[in-house]
Amino acid sequence: xxxxxxxxxxxxxxxxxxxxxxxxxxxxxxxSINAMGWYRQAPGKQRDLVARIxxxxxxNYADSVKGRFTISRNNAKNTVYLQMDSLKPEDTAVYYCNxxxxxxxxxxxxxxxxxxxxxxxxx
Numbered sequence: 001x002x003x004x005x006x007x008x009x010x011x012x013x014x015x016x017x018x019x020x021x022x023x024x025x026x027x028x029x030x031x032s033i034n035a036m037g038w039y040r041q042a043p044g045k046q047r048d049l050v051a052r053i054x055x056x057x058x059x060n061y062a063d064s065v066k067g068r069f070t071i072s073r074n075n076a077k078n079t080v081y082l083q084m085d086s087l088k089p090e091d092t093a094v095y096y097c098n099x100x101x102x103x104x105x106x107x108x109x110x111x112x113x114x115x116x117x118x119x120x121x122x123x
Contacts, residue, residue: 002026002112004097009117016121017085022097022114024078026104034101036073036080040093040119047096051082064090078102087121095119 008020020038024030037052051061051071059071068087073080080097097114 002030002099002102002109004099004112004114006095006097006114006117009095009119011120011122012087014087014089014121014123016087017083018087018119019084020082020095020097020117020119022080024099024102024112026102026109028104028106030078030102030104032075032101032103033078033099034103036100037098038071038080038082039096039098040091041096041116042093045093050095052098053080084119087119089121089123091119092121093119 003025004022006022012018035052035054038050039047040050041047050065051069053059053071053073055075068085070083094116096116099112102109
């Protein structure tokens with residue numbers, strides 16, 4: 001089982017910034033993670049992709065966050081970051097970290113999720 005621990009959420013005014021972090025760990029050493037990403041879910045809505053980055057550094061973003069959010073990762077630390085700038089009230093949601101294809105010596109974990117961190121943007 002892969003554990004994903006998120007941090008960095010909180011309350012911020014519109015136009016402000018937050019940086020989310022997510023660190024992956026397991027009972028055995030994680031050799032690689034194919035892709036890591038951030039999803040968000042607002043009340044009454046489905047969980048949607050915000051940004052995703054592969055272990056080669058390729059990224060994709062939801063149209064609503066392009067130019068405002070930046071995803072990055074540290075492969076050596078199995079950590080992914082989401083820098084969120086120019087935040088808007090509509091960015092308010094629970095943000096979830098996801099890891100695709102985490103590989104240990106003897107196990108491949110197709111998909112793992114963090115517990116979520118609340119981001120609230122006030123107008």
